Amino acid sequence: MxxxxxxxxxxxxxxxxxxxxxxxxxxxxxxxxxxxxxxxxxQLRKPTTAAAIVNTLAHEDPDELQELAGLGDELRDAHTRLAGDELRALTRRRGELVRRILHGLPSMSDPVSREVEATLEAVAADPDTAALALAGRLTSVAHQDTDQWFSLAASVPPATGKRPAKLVDKAEPAKPKRDHRREEEERAKARAERDRLRKEAAERAKERATAERDLVRTERAAEQATARVEDLRARLAEAEERAERATAELETAKAAFDEADAAARKAANAAG
Known part of the structure; x- marks a missing residue:
């Protein structure tokens, strides 16, 4: 073993x-x-229903999960290169693949379906989640900031190879002077927005971590309760078995007593 x-x-x-x-x-x-x-x-944790569904995919038909994990690698590479057009195309492919996988699964409730969808998107967003999914070892729903790919895909401009029209128009007569004050203000705004987004992301991560801890505690409590019930059932089965043996022994003893009593009566009648 x-x-x-x-x-x-x-x-x-x-x-x-x-x-x-x-x-x-x-x-x-x-x-x-x-x-x-x-x-x-x-110490192995019982998987949630959604995690078990994704684990089943890994054990029975891993090809689509592997394709999804591969898309995640391509998404991260396109993001690193700021390849806007490629990033948008990959994001569409990821959405289509997730929907195709969901369509091929057995019927499930809406909450479970949403959890499975979130986990599939996390497979593309996070290499660690992808590794667990491909190994069929997920234990709970994976919540990742997968929206970053949508927002990044929307924010990166398409690579047209052409200069913006306004710059072309202004470049002909004379090169405009740079407004350093305005540029500094824009950079300051960008930094402030970046700090705000980072703070918001940290708060969401903290909330998610708290939710994960609560989920783990709940799952462990449920597992302990299940174990107690199973133990009680086993003890009940043993008690019922002992009771059956005692009943059988009582019946045997009663039959022996009745036989001995009849023999004694018969002997007394013969003697009388």
């Missing part, structure tokens, strides 16, 4: 059986004398 094999089987298996299968695997590892492996297995 090794950790990767167990994790692969758990995350590729039935979500409803995850906790019981994980506990059984941890118990088996402990019985084999590998306490450290048992501890690692027991």
């Amino acid at each position: 090794d950790f990767d094999t167990v994790a692969g089987e758990l995350y590729g298996g039935d979500l409803a059986e995850f906790v019981s299968a994980r506990n059984a695997a941890a118990k088996a590892a402990k019985a084999e004398g590998d306490a450290e492996l048992a501890k690692r297995i027991q």
Whole structure:
């Protein structure tokens, strides 16, 4: 038994059986004398419904997930080069691919569908999320700032190879003097806007981190409750089995008593 094999089987298996299968695997590892492996297995988190759906894609049909992760690499490269036209085209391709993947999935509720869509977009936006998704090891919905690709694609001007019309018009008679004061004011405004956006992004990241922590706590509480229920069910089954054995023993003893009593009566009648 090794950790990767167990994790692969758990995350590729039935979500409803995850906790019981994980506990059984941890118990088996402990019985084999590998306490450290048992501890690692027991710490594996049960995936959410949306994460389990994406994990299933990785195990059953990974081609589209790999294509989505590859698009993410191309998006980041286009962003680095400020290739506006290419960035916009890649963004459209990403949206089309996400919709195609969603269309091929079984029917699901709107909230789960939105979570799956957010996770698929995160696969294209974040290499770490892509790696987890391709390995089929996602445990919760991945929330990434994927809107950055849309905003960046809209803000980068298309590469036409031509000078703006206004500059062409002014270039013919004489080169205009640069307004350094205005340029400085524009740069100051740009810096202020950049700082505002960074602060807003940091606040959103903090809120997201808090939400993730709350989700983890809730999931762990649910797992613990499920484990307690399973333990109680096991104990109940054992108690019922003991009760059945006791009932059978009582019936046997009663039959033996009735037989002995009948024999005693018969002997007493014969003696009388």
